[in-house]
Amino acid sequence: MDGVLTGFVTIGSIIVVGMLLAHLKILDTNSQLVLSRLAFFVASPALMITVLSRTDVSAIFSANLVASIGSVVVAAGLYILVARLVFKRNAPDTVIGTFSSAYVNAGNLGLPIAGYVLGDASLIAPMLLTQLILLQPLGLTVLDITIAREHQSWARILSRPLRNPLMLGSVLGLLLSIFHVQLPPAVHDPLALVGGMAIPAMLIAYGISLRLGPRPGRGEPKIQVGYIVLLKLVIQPLAAFLLARYALGLDPAGVLAVTVIAALPTAQNVFVHANRYQTGIILARDAVFVSTILSVPVLVVIAALLA
Template sequence: MSGVFAGFATIAVVIGLGMLLAHTRVVDANGQRVLSAVAFYLASPALLFVTLLGSDLGRVFSLNVVAIVAGVAATGAVTLVVARVRREDVGRSVIATLCSSYCNAGNLGLPIAAYVLGDAALIAPVLLLQLLVLQPLALTALDVAVSPVRLPLGRVLTRPLRNPITVGSLLGLLVALSGVALPDAVVDPLALVGGMAVPAMLLAYGVSLRLGPLPGRGVSAGDLGLAVGLKLLAQPAVAYVAGRLLGLDDAALLAVTVISALPTAQNVFVIATRYDRGVLLARDAIFVSTLGCVPVTIGVVALLA
């Protein structure tokens, strides 16, 4: 259980440092955009390349992933239906869907998998699912949404191949599948640059918290409640039920439920900032779901462990 609190404490400290930088006027709104841009275009692709390079790809093809996918699909579908009924902007609808279904599998999921579930490799399948399926789809939809002209089908289909995050992920996967061992002269600089990704995301997020409206004041309570409720309650519940139907054992059920209950990932805020769609919703959903994840995770472990 100490791993849960350690993961949350680390995130809170770095976000607090971002707020301090904004409060002391060391970093302003332009600086926050620079941090987000560095994370999006450089650090995140490098981090994802190195992460996927060392992943156990055999863990992707398991029933655990099916249960997790069920939770993601359910919450994403509900969000899209609500957005359709409300006739919301496509770009904002995509960000809202990410808020309700895209979990913090990296900097928070890894310590929770290691210290609560006892196996850090359990987080690899959801990382790959998000990096290679959800994120490319979302980025392609956002590219189309912000384009001032109607894009030809060929350009739409090839958009993911021109996105730095998707390219980094695909290259890492291809190298891992090939079995080629890259020299340290290649991997070490990428690992060093990738180390900036999470801190840059968290610092930019902290700056936004300090400079923007307080959480809960910049977005309607209904929109925020829907996103956070789907993420923390509906997604793990659906994953648990799907796991039961699939016949997963108790350990696997605990794993898929805890992983599905992870809060909204910080890079959703980076993506929202990059495309200028649903920025406040992303920021507030991350903030509230990260706080709410603590009691939810403790409750899940207490009930299922």
């Protein structure tokens, strides 16, 4: 338990540094963009290569992956059902709402929490793969079909996951692990050094976004935002917990890992997708902000109960 709390304190401290730097105007939104792009396109893929290349593949394609997929399916399914039958959202808005309900912040918060709180950055891989291979392609395909202005070929739609830097880094790391290939020091050491930037860069950028980013406003019914946050922070981790503990029989460490990861807040790139397709923008913005703020006590409670 002490190690888990220490991990949260470590992460929180770096986020506060980002907020302080933004408050003092040392860093601004441009700095946030640079840090985020550096982490997303360079440092995170390097981190995934070095971490997954020395990870037993069976630990990734295991019950943890089943629990991750199950939790996503439960949260996404419950949102789609209510959105279409009760809230009467159209198809594009339903996609953004579904992302908001089930798409966890695996990059900006998932990697740091897996690395510092759970003690193994590779634990984020099952959820990351679930989102990059299953949830995101399905959702973006619906958006491409229903509202994209330009024609999207099926080849381009199906190849979308392979153009994601995190996906590429993860696949390369998995291939190295599968074939038991050890990178020579001249390759591994620079990758490890660059990968070491990923977590602090993400957290500082995240702190900047909390200080300077958009605040939730009016425009979306509170009950709809509240329902999304309920699914994201309560139902999804609860589904992961029940699957991990009772259906899959994971050990306590495995149960803690899948539950904590499922309880991560809505990913910020949901807001990016909403802006790109010009649909559900306010819904995504409010869901990201509210779930991020409320995820802190939720994650602490889960750690206290399960660690």
